[in-house]
Amino acid sequence: MSDSQKKPNDIDYHSNGSLLNPLKSISFFARKPVTEPLEPRIAAERYRGFHVNDWEKCIGCSTCQKVCDNAAITMIRVPSQKEDPLNGVRNLRPAIDYGRCCWCALCVDLCPTGSISLSREYVHTCYDEQLDSYFLLPDPNGMHNQDYGLGWQKTDENDMIDHNRQIMSEISPQSRSDNFDEIVVGYDKQQAIIEASRCVQCGMCHDACPTHMHAPEYIRAIWQDDLEEAVRQIYRTNPFSHTCGRVCTHRCETACSIGKRGEPVAIRWLKRYAMDALGDEQVRKLVAEDHADASTGNSIAIIGSGPAGLTAAFDLAKAGHKVTVYEGLNKPGGMPRYGIPYYRLPADRLDADIDVIKDAGVEIICNSWIGKDITLDKLQKDNDAVLLSLGLQLGRSTRIPGADNKHVLKAVDLLNQIANGEKVKIPESAVIIGGGNVAMDIARSLARLQKQKFGNVNITVTAMESFDHFLADPEEVREAQEEGVVILPSRGPQECLVEKKKVVGLKTWAVLSIFDDKGRFAPHFDENDELCHDCEMIVEAIGQMTDVDLLGEKLTEQLEWQRGRLQVDKYCRTSQQWLWAAGDMVKGPDVVHAVADGHIVANSMNDYLKSLKTGKQKS
Amino acid sequence: MRPENYEPKHHPPSTEFELNFGPNHPGIEGNYALKVRLHGDTVVEARADAGYLHRGFEKLMEQRLWIQNIALVPRICVPDPSPMEVAYSMAVEQLCGLDVPERAQWLRVMQLEMSRITAHLFYFGGHAATTGMYSPMFWGVADRDLVLDLFEELTGGRVYCIYNMPGGVRRDIPEGFLERLSKLLDYLETRLPEYDNLFFTNHVLVKRARNTGSMTQQQALEWAVTGPNLRATGLNFDVRRDDPYLVYDQLEFDIPVEQGGDALARTLVRRNEMQQSIRILRQIIQQLPDIKGPIRAPIPNPLAWNVPAGDTYVRLESSKGELSWYVVSNGGQKPYRVHVRGPSAMHAVQVLENLSKGCRVEDVAQIMFSLDACPPEVDR
Numbered sequence: 001m002s003d004s005q006k007k008p009n010d011i012d013y014h015s016n017g018s019l020l021n022p023l024k025s026i027s028f029f030a031r032k033p034v035t036e037p038l039e040p041r042i043a044a045e046r047y048r049g050f051h052v053n054d055w056e057k058c059i060g061c062s063t064c065q066k067v068c069d070n071a072a073i074t075m076i077r078v079p080s081q082k083e084d085p086l087n088g089v090r091n092l093r094p095a096i097d098y099g100r101c102c103w104c105a106l107c108v109d110l111c112p113t114g115s116i117s118l119s120r121e122y123v124h125t126c127y128d129e130q131l132d133s134y135f136l137l138p139d140p141n142g143m144h145n146q147d148y149g150l151g152w153q154k155t156d157e158n159d160m161i162d163h164n165r166q167i168m169s170e171i172s173p174q175s176r177s178d179n180f181d182e183i184v185v186g187y188d189k190q191q192a193i194i195e196a197s198r199c200v201q202c203g204m205c206h207d208a209c210p211t212h213m214h215a216p217e218y219i220r221a222i223w224q225d226d227l228e229e230a231v232r233q234i235y236r237t238n239p240f241s242h243t244c245g246r247v248c249t250h251r252c253e254t255a256c257s258i259g260k261r262g263e264p265v266a267i268r269w270l271k272r273y274a275m276d277a278l279g280d281e282q283v284r285k286l287v288a289e290d291h292a293d294a295s296t297g298n299s300i301a302i303i304g305s306g307p308a309g310l311t312a313a314f315d316l317a318k319a320g321h322k323v324t325v326y327e328g329l330n331k332p333g334g335m336p337r338y339g340i341p342y343y344r345l346p347a348d349r350l351d352a353d354i355d356v357i358k359d360a361g362v363e364i365i366c367n368s369w370i371g372k373d374i375t376l377d378k379l380q381k382d383n384d385a386v387l388l389s390l391g392l393q394l395g396r397s398t399r400i401p402g403a404d405n406k407h408v409l410k411a412v413d414l415l416n417q418i419a420n421g422e423k424v425k426i427p428e429s430a431v432i433i434g435g436g437n438v439a440m441d442i443a444r445s446l447a448r449l450q451k452q453k454f455g456n457v458n459i460t461v462t463a464m465e466s467f468d469h470f471l472a473d474p475e476e477v478r479e480a481q482e483e484g485v486v487i488l489p490s491r492g493p494q495e496c497l498v499e500k501k502k503v504v505g506l507k508t509w510a511v512l513s514i515f516d517d518k519g520r521f522a523p524h525f526d527e528n529d530e531l532c533h534d535c536e537m538i539v540e541a542i543g544q545m546t547d548v549d550l551l552g553e554k555l556t557e558q559l560e561w562q563r564g565r566l567q568v569d570k571y572c573r574t575s576q577q578w579l580w581a582a583g584d585m586v587k588g589p590d591v592v593h594a595v596a597d598g599h600i601v602a603n604s605m606n607d608y609l610k611s612l613k614t615g616k617q618k619s
Numbered sequence: 620m621r622p623e624n625y626e627p628k629h630h631p632p633s634t635e636f637e638l639n640f641g642p643n644h645p646g647i648e649g650n651y652a653l654k655v656r657l658h659g660d661t662v663v664e665a666r667a668d669a670g671y672l673h674r675g676f677e678k679l680m681e682q683r684l685w686i687q688n689i690a691l692v693p694r695i696c697v698p699d700p701s702p703m704e705v706a707y708s709m710a711v712e713q714l715c716g717l718d719v720p721e722r723a724q725w726l727r728v729m730q731l732e733m734s735r736i737t738a739h740l741f742y743f744g745g746h747a748a749t750t751g752m753y754s755p756m757f758w759g760v761a762d763r764d765l766v767l768d769l770f771e772e773l774t775g776g777r778v779y780c781i782y783n784m785p786g787g788v789r790r791d792i793p794e795g796f797l798e799r800l801s802k803l804l805d806y807l808e809t810r811l812p813e814y815d816n817l818f819f820t821n822h823v824l825v826k827r828a829r830n831t832g833s834m835t836q837q838q839a840l841e842w843a844v845t846g847p848n849l850r851a852t853g854l855n856f857d858v859r860r861d862d863p864y865l866v867y868d869q870l871e872f873d874i875p876v877e878q879g880g881d882a883l884a885r886t887l888v889r890r891n892e893m894q895q896s897i898r899i900l901r902q903i904i905q906q907l908p909d910i911k912g913p914i915r916a917p918i919p920n921p922l923a924w925n926v927p928a929g930d931t932y933v934r935l936e937s938s939k940g941e942l943s944w945y946v947v948s949n950g951g952q953k954p955y956r957v958h959v960r961g962p963s964a965m966h967a968v969q970v971l972e973n974l975s976k977g978c979r980v981e982d983v984a985q986i987m988f989s990l991d992a993c994p995p996e997v998d999r
Contacts, residue, residue, distance in 0.1 A: 010891075011815060011887055011891075013878070013883065013887060015820065015825075016822060016825050017819075017820035017821055017822045018820065018821075018822055019823070021820050021822070022816060022817050024816040025754070025813065025816065043771065044772040044775070044793075045793060046772070046774075046775040046790060047775050048781075063922070066922055067922060069683050069687030069688070069691060102690050103776065104689070105775065106686065106690060106921075109789070110921060151775060152775045157789065157791055160686075160918075160921060161920075162917070162919075162920060194919075196923070197923040198920050198923075199920070199923065201922060201923075220923070
């Protein structure tokens with residue numbers, strides 16, 4: 001080996017050295033000189049130079065700004081970039097103050113999308129009067145539009161984003177397929193805290209949520225194990241949190257910036273955890289802090305006790321108005337109670353939500369149909385304002401031949417009966433028409449009943465959409481298949497086959513296309529690819545509409561309609577001053593949109609009632 | 620305005636002359652000052668005057684997330700920044716109970732030893748310059764740059780590597796790195812004899828450095844001297860061997876010791892240490908390819924990371940002496956209190972003040988450089 005193996009003390013401390021020793025360096029005159037070329041030196045491959053930002057990838061989540069330890073990053077709005085809150089894209093882009101930047105590249109390591117990198121460029125000079133040129137907005141072209149190549153960039157090694165969410169445990173298909181027990185078990189405390197810690201607090205979820213829930217705040221509170229604060233944050237915008245914690249369409253998770261490369265933060269399950277973990281009594285106590293302490297003397301009638309109606313009722317009651325909610329069925333809750341099977345949303349969780357709303361002073365009168373038991377005119381006379389939140393309770397029909405048979409049922413009616421505990425004739429085999437979540441709900445509900453009664457499942461779902469464009473959530477489809485439901489995509493129903501007034505099967509053709517060039521519904525079928533599905537019962541789950549008979553002819557004519565849907569402005573006002581309409585009947589089926597509508601209505605009514613008062617005072 | 624700690628007790632007698640040595644004196648490394656009272660050319664009293672580079676790191680760290688501090692800590696010591704980030708990461712790991720993967724530990728040792736070489740090359744240059752020889756300085760800085768080139772390849776940064784983070788290191792070695800490191804070590808080994816000729820066995824250095832700034836072992840221990848300065852007084856103690864951290868217990872190396880306790884002994888210890896660092900790096904080049912596995916233990920999202928409450932003390936051997944960190948967490952997202960026990964604060968204040976007394980004024984700079992005190996780290 002070389003010198004390094006010699007004893008370390010190879011210079012004698014006591015030797016005086018020699019004056020001649022340095023002269024040995026004269027040999028350098030005879031050696032080849034070292035010449036450095038004049039052109040700029042190329043930096044190493046992972047050099048941490050000036051920033052480069054791929055604007056196509058960047059979503060403006062400002063995580064780089066949060067982790068920057070010198071506060072060198074400012075988010076700047078770039079109008080040329082698209083702003084798409086529903087998909088979690090903002091037109092903010094990071095600008096770097098190179099007077100502060102220390103090139104630590106934490107912004108790169110923590111970037112959820114991997115858009116920001118450091119380049120191999122490291123020279124920038126300027127005159128005194130251009131000192132602001134050190135404050136730059138990095139774009140894909142680099143600092144001086146010269147391609148130096150990327151230096152430090154995101155790799156698997158230095159990526160600090162955790163892409164995997166905490167696994168949510170579910171009851172196995174074997175043990176869930178014959179009962180209506182809730183499938184999703186829910187997070188325990190440790191899982192919830194770990195899951196909450198994945199959040200980078202970008203607020204994309206807040207922007208995307210129809211009711212703009214304060215998800216970053218409650219996730220942070222869950223992470224700090226401060227459940228009271230979490231529930232407080234949740235109740236700022238959503239009194240249906242048990243419900244939304246289970247069956248929300250979670251736009252928040254679609255927009256989540258962690259979801260750009262990995263699995264989004266499980267925002268819905270975290271909300272559910274916070275609500276369940278705190279306990280119903282605690283939640284009621286906490287929300288009660290915010291109750292009205294004075295009455296305004298106004299009274300409001302709300303028709304329909306679904307999420308839209310009750311959210312508006314909750315807000316209005318908290319503002320001190322007297323609110324009465326009229327519900328035609330025997331329990332409040334609307335579609336979440338009568339349309340969503342218990343294995344997705346147990347009734348007691350919905351009751352917990354409604355109990356909190358009742359606490360605020362909302363009076364709910366069940367079994368009273370407006371138009372039959374009380375007229376709308378009387379409601380208008382007795383109240384200052386009326387809200388229609390009727391929901392979508394009538395199933396649409398395919399109107400194919402044989403669809404008028406009494407064994408061809410509507411999914412909503414059947415779900416309603418099952419939820420109400422009514423006796424339902426359970427068929428040995430059934431075909432569901434439709435590919436949305438309602439079709440999955442009824443298929444899985446019937447499958448459970450079949451399993452209970454016959455011990456096996458014989459349900460076929462025929463959907464017009466292919467699996468690539470399926471309407472139902474992928475997890476619904478997966479779970480339905482696990483439970484034994486057969487799902488046939490791209491099948492268009494043609495005829496309900498009837499023999500001796502009994503349904504014996506459904507004839508379907510293969511679907512070639514559903515929409516025409518202009519995006520209108522105009523299906524094309526392959527007539528040669530015909531299938532007959534034998535069954536005793538056919539269930540149509542192709543959409544719902546609103547029963548608007550209660551309005552009466554005169555009012556119906558006064559209101560504005562488009563394609564059978566009542567038209568409202570952005571404040572959910574109809575053309576009648578005293579009448580609002582909200583929820584599924586104007587926006588289509590979705591709990592969280594209905595909640596958002598409820599808040600809009602409540603604000604709008606508040607303003608209206610205030611203006612009434614000031615108007616009275618003036619007169 | 621005069622600094623606060625300057626209190627002229629008595630007007631100096633007419634035979635004495637008061638000299639402000641620094642903070643911008645070319646013989647002083649960094650912004651550091653000595654107030655020297657001279658009688659003729661002889662130093663009667665020297666008072667250290669620190670604080671020109673005070674940036675309040677310990678306080679700053681309390682306001683930054685645990686992860687953000689990794690970009691801050693190397694700046695505590697400019698010539699030898701790597702031990703700072705390693706020590707801070709080790710402290711956080713101890714608080715969290717994080718197990719660092721073995722490969723990361725080897726990479727850290729590699730970084731530390733490379734950093735030791737850069738620091739010593741810098742040191743030779745400094746010491747040479749204070750004895751009037753500038754060629755070793757040019758050589759040292761030029762050779763140091765070659766090591767920095769490798770740092771750039773490995774970590775993306777030449778001086779402030781910011782290569783460590785709690786849990787491990789940020790990137791694995793690039794392709795062909797070990798071969799290039801090996802070549803560089805070959806080169807540095809061929810350079811050592813030339814340094815010897817030019818500097819370490821140069822009669823000019825030996826005559827000036829021997830018996831300059833001498834301290835006994837007893838004095839050194841009393842003044843809290845550590846590292847090469849302590850070993851130059853004959854005490855064989857090195858944290859790497861006597862309280863091993865990372866994978867130093869799996870590596871073979873000798874601890875250079877000299878008996879003189881003066882500037883020459885201190886320089887020779889460092890020269891021999893550099894040789895040992897090369898030896899350690901050779902072993903790493905040999906063994907690193909066989910050590911597989913991750914380079915980083917998973918840590919939580921840095922933006923939502925509470926380090927468990929507690930306190931910890933880590934120490935390691937930096938090129939300047941024993942570097943220790945005391946870190947307290949109250950279970951929050953930021954450190955509650957951090958204290959850096961750097962070696963330079965002792966070397967540059969009480970040791971330098973004492974050693975300067977009685978020596979000639981032209982040797983003051985040499986004493987300071989031979990102690991290898993780093994003003995940025997004194998002030999922090």
